[in-house]
Amino acid sequence: MSWLPVLSVLVPLTTAVLGLAASGSARVQRGLTLFGSTVFLAVALALLSAVWQHGPVAAQMGDWAAPFGITLIADTLSAAMVLITAITGLACAVYAAGDIDDGRRRQGFYPMLQFLLAGVSGAFVTGDVFNLYVWFEVMLISSFALMSLGAGRRQIDGAVKYVALNLVSTLLFLAAIGLLYGMTGTLNFADLHGAVQEVDNPGLLAAVAVMFLVAFGIKSAVFPLFFWLPASYHTPPMAIAAVFSGLLTKVGVYALIRIFTIVFTDEALGDHFAYVQGLLLWIAGLTMVTGVLGAACQSDIRRILSFHIISQIGYMVMGLALYTTLGLVGAVFYLLHHIVVKANLFLVAGVIERLTGSFELKRIGGLYAVSPLLAVLFLIPAFSLAGFPPLSGFWAKFVLVRAGLEVESWWIVAAALVVGLLTIFSMTKIWGEAFWKPHPGGTAALSLPAGRRAGVAVGPLVAPIAALALITITIGLFAQPLYLLAERAAAELLDPTAYITAVFGSLPVEPAVVEPTPAAEAP
Amino acid sequence: MQSLILRTATRLVVALMLIFSLFLLWRGHNLPGGGFIGSLVAATAFALYSMADGPAAVRRALRIDPRLIAVIGLMTALIAGLWAALAGVPFLTGLWNKIPLGEGAELPLGTPLLFDIGVYLTVLGGVLSLLLALEESEVDDDRLD
Numbered sequence: 207m208s209w210l211p212v213l214s215v216l217v218p219l220t221t222a223v224l225g226l227a228a229s230g231s232a233r234v235q236r237g238l239t240l241f242g243s244t245v246f247l248a249v250a251l252a253l254l255s256a257v258w259q260h261g262p263v264a265a266q267m268g269d270w271a272a273p274f275g276i277t278l279i280a281d282t283l284s285a286a287m288v289l290i291t292a293i294t295g296l297a298c299a300v301y302a303a304g305d306i307d308d309g310r311r312r313q314g315f316y317p318m319l320q321f322l323l324a325g326v327s328g329a330f331v332t333g334d335v336f337n338l339y340v341w342f343e344v345m346l347i348s349s350f351a352l353m354s355l356g357a358g359r360r361q362i363d364g365a366v367k368y369v370a371l372n373l374v375s376t377l378l379f380l381a382a383i384g385l386l387y388g389m390t391g392t393l394n395f396a397d398l399h400g401a402v403q404e405v406d407n408p409g410l411l412a413a414v415a416v417m418f419l420v421a422f423g424i425k426s427a428v429f430p431l432f433f434w435l436p437a438s439y440h441t442p443p444m445a446i447a448a449v450f451s452g453l454l455t456k457v458g459v460y461a462l463i464r465i466f467t468i469v470f471t472d473e474a475l476g477d478h479f480a481y482v483q484g485l486l487l488w489i490a491g492l493t494m495v496t497g498v499l500g501a502a503c504q505s506d507i508r509r510i511l512s513f514h515i516i517s518q519i520g521y522m523v524m525g526l527a528l529y530t531t532l533g534l535v536g537a538v539f540y541l542l543h544h545i546v547v548k549a550n551l552f553l554v555a556g557v558i559e560r561l562t563g564s565f566e567l568k569r570i571g572g573l574y575a576v577s578p579l580l581a582v583l584f585l586i587p588a589f590s591l592a593g594f595p596p597l598s599g600f601w602a603k604f605v606l607v608r609a610g611l612e613v614e615s616w617w618i619v620a621a622a623l624v625v626g627l628l629t630i631f632s633m634t635k636i637w638g639e640a641f642w643k644p645h646p647g648g649t650a651a652l653s654l655p656a657g658r659r660a661g662v663a664v665g666p667l668v669a670p671i672a673a674l675a676l677i678t679i680t681i682g683l684f685a686q687p688l689y690l691l692a693e694r695a696a697a698e699l700l701d702p703t704a705y706i707t708a709v710f711g712s713l714p715v716e717p718a719v720v721e722p723t724p725a726a727e728a729p
Numbered sequence: 730m731q732s733l734i735l736r737t738a739t740r741l742v743v744a745l746m747l748i749f750s751l752f753l754l755w756r757g758h759n760l761p762g763g764g765f766i767g768s769l770v771a772a773t774a775f776a777l778y779s780m781a782d783g784p785a786a787v788r789r790a791l792r793i794d795p796r797l798i799a800v801i802g803l804m805t806a807l808i809a810g811l812w813a814a815l816a817g818v819p820f821l822t823g824l825w826n827k828i829p830l831g832e833g834a835e836l837p838l839g840t841p842l843l844f845d846i847g848v849y850l851t852v853l854g855g856v857l858s859l860l861l862a863l864e865e866s867e868v869d870d871d872r873l874d
Contacts, residue, residue, distance in 0.1 A: 208819065209814070209820070212819075212820045216807070216811075223800060223803045226796070226799075226800045226803070227800045227804070229796070265819055266819050267819060267820055267821045268820070268822050268823065269818055
């Protein structure tokens with residue numbers, strides 16, 4: 207069982223390495239990737255079921271006891287995030303079969319995708335801040351490679367902005383880690399939980415907390431720090447953009463949730479906690495509003511969707527900022543539902559471009575007549591994003607609004623509701639322009655050549671879209687299981703006793719059972 | 730760069746550096762050194778060689794594509810970590826196997842060394858594929874002028 211957290215990193219990593227070894231044949235690489243992604247999904251399911259049955263599962267690398275060694279640990283939140291990562295990874299790997307051109311495949315698209323998944327998964331199961339940084343770097347490097355594959359001029363432009371701004375974030379992150387280590391002498395989450403409460407300098411601790419907030423804020427694209435996202439996300443092919451939009455910013459949100467529930471808690475920060483919480487609440491509100499307004503004035507589908515990522519991040523931060531059980535339930539629910547929906551919208555956008563020849567709303571139209579199925583498949587994630595009942599987004603927003611009302615934080619509730627309305631505006635704009643309006647080039651421009659061209663490869667494109675849409679509907683109609691999952695995740699976050707026992711409880715009771723240690727045996 | 734002095738000196742220095750890099754790899758287990766440092770020294774040796782004789786000579790000397798070296802290295806490191814699964818201990822746990830050399834002496838061989846060799850090959854392959862790609866694009870540019 208303790209191998210499960212390790213396997214959730216090792217499976218994508220091994221798939222990537224085998225994929226690199228098979229770089230001569232794109233077909234072998236594709237087969238390997240599909241196989242590896244399926245195994246990854248199975249491991250993620252096993253991990254979640256183990257965590258559900260036995261509580262947090264920890265593994266000590268190299269048998270070095272925590273807090274001295276490297277700990278991998280999965281609690282309910284981590285396990286659920288790994289599962290969603292595996293689902294998104296598999297969907298995009300299938301979609302890529304019809305979307306990614308031969309040139310990008312030869313340059314190593316498939317292995318890079320798996321490296322990215324390993325990085326994301328590693329960030330979710332790591333048990334210490336420094337390895338969180340390491341996995342962030344793995345993600346950054348592989349996403350930079352994915353973004354610049356093919357090396358179009360616009361793509362390189364986007365990739366450089368992306369990397370430059372993310373490097374600022376990782377640098378700040380590293381500096382904050384150094385300061386934290388200086389104050390506490392440990393970097394293990396479970397160990398930090400107690401250690402920060404003994405730091406006799408709440409002011410300095412709060413300053414470090416804000417440094418982490420800024421570093422993760424850049425990663426998750428919150429209000430004043432989001433500018434890298436719309437500058438880069440519209441450039442790569444949609445299979446890549448879907449993975450990015452689904453997973454990357456959400457790792458930032460996950461890191462925020464993790465660090466503010468186990469390290470910088472209200473007990474650790476004391477009087478300064480209210481300040482940080484207020485800051486988070488303002489950030490949440492402004493992120494929602496600016497994101498949705500940014501989307502309203504765009505006319506490229508990819509840019510509209512990119513700005514909506516930002517606005518949706520606001521909701522998740524709102525859940526964290528409320529810092530109540532219900533708020534965290536909302537944040538976790540939102541996080542899980544949103545990854546599926548957002549990745550799916552990008553995948554749909556790819557098919558729209560395939561059928562009409564453009565992402566620009568002014569130049570496309572008439573899709574409803576050509577493909578009613580696609581229209582339905584677009585409506586499901588789009589309405590879910592806006593929060594229509596009975597889709598998954600409705601429940602996510604419902605829980606958050608309830609949580610906001612509970613603590614009488616009226617203005618953030620108002621912002622959440624208004625932003626939901628404006629999201630409908632953006633989604634109906636895409637609907638009206640792309641699906642209902644006749645194609646500006648006449649129906650001939652659309653249905654004949656493009657339709658036939660799309661008919662060839664549309665199978666692998668539509669299958670993952672339909673599968674993700676099905677997940678959205680299932681969450682919407684049967685929200686209770688996911689709600690229970692989110693509730694348990696939130697309870698574990700607010701009371702990390704189980705997490706800490708899992709990390710330290712797996713210490714070997716008798717030192718004698720340990721294999722001869724390298725230090726004692728080596729020449 | 731065409732320089733008789735550089736080429737003659739390189740021939741001597743490269744051999745020394747490669748031996749030194751292996752020495753660093755070996756001693757790195759308990760003393761300063763290790764796979765990462767060792768491979769950087771080896772990569773420096775090949776960089777020097779490519780300055781003196783050109784990237785094509787380096788590729789000939791390596792015999793295999795540096796990217797493949799990196800892949801082999803990654804696999805070696807993974808195997809070293811997974812070895813622990815056979816013994817039923819956590820991932821990456823160091824396992825030791827002593828080979829008796831007679832007269833009471835023994836040679837301990839373990840997975841940490843295997844892991845270090847994996848790191849060595851990965852870094853060497855990675856650095857060299859970057860380096861050679863850059864050098865070769867420079868050669869192309871020269872030809873264009």
